[in-house]
Amino acid sequence: MRTTIRALIEDAVRTLADTGTVIAPRPDAEALAAHLFGAGLAELEPDGEPGDRETARYQELVAGRAAGVPLGHLTGVAELAGVEVAVGPGVFVPRVQSESMLANGLGAIEGTDRPLVVDLCTGSGAVALAVAHHRPDATVHAADCDPVALEFARRNSARRAALGDTPIELHHADVTEPGLLAGLDGTVDLVLANPPFMPDDAEVPAEFGVYQPRLAVFGGPDGLHVIRHVVEAAARLLRPGGTLVVEHGHLHAAAVAGLCLADPRFTEVSSHLDQYGWPLYAAARFGGTKPLTAP
Ligand SMILES: C[S@@+](CC[C@H](N)C(=O)[O-])C[C@H]1O[C@@H](n2cnc3c(N)ncnc32)[C@H](O)[C@@H]1O
Incomplete structure (x- = not known):
């Protein structure tokens, strides 16, 4: 019928x-x-x-x-803040929740001319490409350790550049390596990151446990392994007055704020909800003074 x-x-x-x-x-x-x-x-x-x-x-x-197949794997595309990227099996599909993290980051560089921005754990490149689209004067570096994800990011960057956006600079790099993007030390205005944050033994819906890459979803026994390194890397990369905005699991708001506060160079540490009311990301200003040493 x-x-x-x-x-x-x-x-x-x-x-x-x-x-x-x-x-x-x-x-x-x-x-x-x-x-x-x-x-x-x-x-x-x-x-x-x-x-x-x-x-x-x-x-x-x-x-x-x-x-549980991600929508983006069925349609081949996903959109973040008006920027469409190609996605498929092997790369994390950007979530609409990340738009609020992105908006916070864009707000932090609003008054900065030609900002230098780093997107750690870039996956398809969606966050970095959205920054490049909304801030054409920005220089955007993006890093991921997964070659499959990086290939998606490369293709997406080329496609966005063909549409007139500023190309981003992609790096095959592991956030847990001490020298990550060392050439940018002390110069970055904004570090954004959506790292893997689920604890390794967490039960998650098939969409995340079966169809998304394990490396993109699970972040060590407590879910904080990559986030710890993101906070450390940000403290090295950011210029005084620069901003870190990092996504986390909804049970991690206090833990991630605590990781930032543990380094006294981070000030104005705040925790934020996503558009559905769940804890989603932390933001912190980098003061840039030397870490306090014990007397
Ligand atoms: C949750 S996905 C986020 C992807 C993208 N930023 C987004 O919002 O759609 C996390 C990404 O982190 C990458 N990743 C995991 N561990 C990493 C590490 N140690 N160094 C660099 N990238 C890592 C994964 O390959 C994956 O692409």
Whole structure:
């Protein structure tokens, strides 16, 4: 029996909501329809009647999403702050939550002419490319230790550059290495990072435990292994007055603020919620004075 696009989407919204793990059932159902029917959301004809093959294909995509396949792996793209990046198996799919972390970082460099920005754990490059898009005068460096992620970032940077954005500088580098981006020491205006932050033994939905790269999700026994190194690296990279903004797990707000406060050169340490009200990131200003030594 023929059905309409509107009815297919409504069925999909119910299916995705019933999983209890898909955060945004309607936007996801609509994005899958827009992807399959090759139209922007606004151009979809809700009363259009797709053929049997298209209907079956749509239902397959919805079943994949309900099983935890990231939306970006089904559509091949993800968007952060208006910047579209290519994603797929092997690279972390940027989360809309990161837009609030990004907004904080962009706010911190608002009055800075030609800022120098570093995005640690860049994955697809989404955060770095969003900075480059919104601040065309910025020089943006981005690092990741995973060659697969970095290849996505390279392609995304080339694509954004072809659209007129400033290219970013990519580094195959491990945040836990002491000399990370040492050439930039003491000069950086903003360090942003969305590191892996789930404890290794945490139970996570299939979307994160099965379909996203393990290296992108799990951050050691307490989930803080990479974050500790991000805070240390930021203290070396930032210029006096520079800012660190780092994402963390929703149980880690106090621990990550504590990691910053443990270095007295960090001041104005604050913890922030995402748009759904969950703790998401810490921000800190780097004072740049020498660490206090015990008497
Ligand atoms: C949660 S993903 C974030 C990706 C991207 N920033 C985003 O928001 O979509 C974390 C990223 O950190 C990278 N990563 C994990 N451990 C790392 C390390 N020790 N050094 C550098 N990158 C690391 C992973 O490869 C992954 O791409």
